[in-house]
Amino acid sequence: MPDAAPSPDAQASIATFDALVIGAGFAGLYALHLLRNQQGLKVRVLEAADGVGGTWYWNRYPGARCDSESWSYCFQFDDALVQEWTWSERYPRQPEILRYLNHVADRYDLRRDIAFSTRVTGARFDEASDRWVVTTDRGERLAAPFLITAVGCLSAANIPDIPGLADFRGRWVHTGEWPHEGVDFRGKRVGMIGTGSTGIQAAPVIAEEAAQLTVFQRTPNYSVPAQNHPLDDAFRARKKAEWPVLRRLMRSNTNGHPYTISERDTFSVSEEERRAAYAQAWDQGGLSFRATFRDMMVNKAANDEASAYIRERIRAIVKDPRTAELLTAFDHPFATKRPPIDTGYFETFNRDNVRLVDIRATPIERIAADGIVIGGETIPLDIIVFATGFDAMTGPLLKLGIAGPGGRTLAEAWAEGPRTYLGLGVEGFPNLFTVTGPGSPSVLTNMPVAIEQHVEWIASAIAWARANRVARIEATGEAARNWTAHVNEVAERTLYPTAKSSWYLGANIPGKPRVFMPYLGGLGRYREICDEVAASGYRGFAVTPLRG
Ligand code: N01
Numbered sequence: 195m196p197d198a199a200p201s202p203d204a205q206a207s208i209a210t211f212d213a214l215v216i217g218a219g220f221a222g223l224y225a226l227h228l229l230r231n232q233q234g235l236k237v238r239v240l241e242a243a244d245g246v247g248g249t250w251y252w253n254r255y256p257g258a259r260c261d262s263e264s265w266s267y268c269f270q271f272d273d274a275l276v277q278e279w280t281w282s283e284r285y286p287r288q289p290e291i292l293r294y295l296n297h298v299a300d301r302y303d304l305r306r307d308i309a310f311s312t313r314v315t316g317a318r319f320d321e322a323s324d325r326w327v328v329t330t331d332r333g334e335r336l337a338a339p340f341l342i343t344a345v346g347c348l349s350a351a352n353i354p355d356i357p358g359l360a361d362f363r364g365r366w367v368h369t370g371e372w373p374h375e376g377v378d379f380r381g382k383r384v385g386m387i388g389t390g391s392t393g394i395q396a397a398p399v400i401a402e403e404a405a406q407l408t409v410f411q412r413t414p415n416y417s418v419p420a421q422n423h424p425l426d427d428a429f430r431a432r433k434k435a436e437w438p439v440l441r442r443l444m445r446s447n448t449n450g451h452p453y454t455i456s457e458r459d460t461f462s463v464s465e466e467e468r469r470a471a472y473a474q475a476w477d478q479g480g481l482s483f484r485a486t487f488r489d490m491m492v493n494k495a496a497n498d499e500a501s502a503y504i505r506e507r508i509r510a511i512v513k514d515p516r517t518a519e520l521l522t523a524f525d526h527p528f529a530t531k532r533p534p535i536d537t538g539y540f541e542t543f544n545r546d547n548v549r550l551v552d553i554r555a556t557p558i559e560r561i562a563a564d565g566i567v568i569g570g571e572t573i574p575l576d577i578i579v580f581a582t583g584f585d586a587m588t589g590p591l592l593k594l595g596i597a598g599p600g601g602r603t604l605a606e607a608w609a610e611g612p613r614t615y616l617g618l619g620v621e622g623f624p625n626l627f628t629v630t631g632p633g634s635p636s637v638l639t640n641m642p643v644a645i646e647q648h649v650e651w652i653a654s655a656i657a658w659a660r661a662n663r664v665a666r667i668e669a670t671g672e673a674a675r676n677w678t679a680h681v682n683e684v685a686e687r688t689l690y691p692t693a694k695s696s697w698y699l700g701a702n703i704p705g706k707p708r709v710f711m712p713y714l715g716g717l718g719r720y721r722e723i724c725d726e727v728a729a730s731g732y733r734g735f736a737v738t739p740l741r742g
Contacts, residue, residue: 207334211236213225215240217349218239218241221649225649226239241311245310249349252349252370254288255372256377256403260291266451271650284424314328318596326340344649348590350584381405385577397409398542401542406547408573414522419536421479444643461496472500484533512540514544530690592605610709611700612633617633618634624668624738627655630648633712635715664738666738676734681710682709698710
C-alpha cells in the first residue's frame with residue numbers, strides 16, 4: 195500500500211510504517227518475521243519491556259514453568275528451528291523459554307525493528323489517511339495502515355482492591371510483574387493469595403525457602419501432577435524424527451496439544467476400566483487428563499467421575515483431614531476453570547511451615563501494617579504474593595487506549611462484553627487485527643499453535659489488502675454478532691460456563707461483563723473457518739478501496 199500523506203492534524207514528527215505491532219512475545223515476534231522478513235514490509239514492534247518474551251518476560255515467579263510440553267510449546271513454522279533447539283525438561287522453566295524466544299529474536303534478526311521500553315499510550319484511527327496513529331510513553335507518534343495487537347491474553351495483572359494494602363509495611367508482589375532480581379524468601383513469613391495455575395506452581399517452591407507460608411484460598415482448585423522430568427537424547431531425537439506427523443496433529447486437533455482426545459465415553463466402560471484410565475492419566479501427568487474420556491466436558495455425570503477420582507488422589511496425599519477437605523471442596527466441574535498441573539502442590543500442605551486459610555468461609559477483612567486480617571486475627575507477614583491472576587483477554591486490549599473512527603473507544607464498543615469476528619477483527623475498528631483476541635480458541639489451546647495460525651492469517655489478510663488496493667478492511671456488525679453468538683452457543687453446549695468464578699467468563703474482575711470469551715469449537719475446526727473466510731475474499735469483512 196502506498197504511504198498515504200499525513201492528515202492535516204499530523205505533526206511533522208510522525209514516523210510511518212506499513213504495519214505496527216504491539217508486543218514482542220510469541221505473537222509479536224512471529225508477526226514481525228512474517229511481515230518484514232517474508233513480505234518486505236516496514237514494521238515496528240512496540241514493547242513495554244526491555245526485552246522480548248511477553249508472558250515469559252514478566253512471569254518470573256518461583257516455580258514458573260509451562261504447562262504445555264516443551265517440545266510442543268514452540269514455533270512450528272521453521273523445521274530448522276525445531277530441529278536445532280534442545281529442550282531440557284518435559285515442562286520448561288521460565289528462563290529456558292525466555293532463552294528460546296531470545297534465540298528466535300536473534301536467529302531471525304528481529305531486534306532491530308523492536309522498540310523496547312516503549313509503552314503504547316493510545317491508538318487512534320485517522321480517518322483522513324486511513325491509518326492508525328499510535329502514541330507512546332516516550333512521546334513518539336507512529337502511523338501505519340495496519341495495527342496488530344500481540345499483547346497476550348494474560349498480561350494485565352489483577353491486583354485485588356483489598357483495603358489497607360498501602361499501609362502494609364512489608365513487601366508485596368504480583369506474580370505477573372515479578373522483580374528481575376527475584377525475591378528473597380529466606381527467614382520470611384509469606385502470605386500467598388490465589389490458588390490458580392500460578393499459585394499452585396509457586397507455593398511448593400516458596401515453601402521450601404520461606405520460614406512460613408500461608409496460602410489464602412478462595413476457590414479450591416483441581417490439579418493433576420505434571421510428572422515433570424528431564425528429557426533424554428533418545429526422546430528428543432524421536433520427537434524430532436516424528437515432527438511432521440506431530441505438527442500435523444497439533445495443527446488439526448481440538449487444542450493444539452500433541453495428544454488426541456479419547457473416543458470413549460465415560461460410562462461406555464466398566465468402573466474398573468474407568469479407574470484404570472484415570473490412573474494412567476494421573477501417572478502420565480499433565481493437561482491430557484482432560485482427554486481421558488471424550489464426554490468429560492459436556493456430561494456432568496462423566497465429569498463428576500473424573501472429579502471424584504482427583505479428589506480421592508488429593509486426599510491420599512494431604513495428611514491433615516481438615517486441610518484435605520478444604521483443598522477438595524470443589525465448586526465447579528473439573529477443567530471448567532483452566533486446570534493447573536503441579537509439582538508437589540498438595541504435598542506442600544504436609545510441611546510444618548505451611549498453613550491453608552479458607553478465605554471463602556472467612557474473607558480477608560483488610561491488610562494491616564504487619565499482615566492480613568481475617569476473622570479478627572492478624573496473620574503476621576513480611577511478604578504478600580498476589581497470585582491473583584489477570585484481567586484476561588480484554589484487559590490487555592482495553593489498556594491500549596484504542597479509538598476507532600469518530601473517536602469511539604474499544605472500551606465503549608465492548609461495554610457489554612467483547613464482540614469480535616473470529617477473535618481477529620472488531621466492528622468499528624478498521625485495519626485492527628487482534629492476535630488471540632476474545633472469540634478465538636487461544637487460551638484453550640497450546641498457545642504457540644494458536645498464535646501461529648492467527649499471525650499467518652493476519653499476514654495473509656494484509657498481503658491481500660495491499661495487493662487489492664484496500665484502504666480499510668473491517669469486520670461487519672452482522673459478522674461480529676453472528677460469531678459472538680456462535681461462540682456463546684458452543685460454550686453453552688459444554689460445562690464450561692457452569693464455573694461461575696472463571697476468568698474465561700470475566701468473573702474474576704469486579705464489574706467486568708460476564709461473557710464466555712474463548713472459542714470452544716476447537717482449533718482445527720476454527721482454522722478451517724478462518725481459511726474459508728480468507729478464500730471467500732474475506733466474507734464478513736467490509737472492504738473500502740483506496741482513494742485515487
Ligand atoms: O490466575 P487465576 P493465575 N481475593 O485467575 C484468586 C495461565 N498460566 O495467574 O478462583 C482472593 O487462574 C482466585 O480465586 P477465585 C493459565 O491459563 C499458565 O493462577 O477467583 N483471591 C484464584 O485462586 C492460567 O489459568 C501457566 O475464587 C483472589 C487466583 O487468585 C492463567 O495463566 C502458568 C482474588 C487466580 O487464579 C491465570 O493463572 C500459570 C481476591 N480478590 C498460569 N482475586 C503455564 O502454563 C483472585 N483471587 C505456564
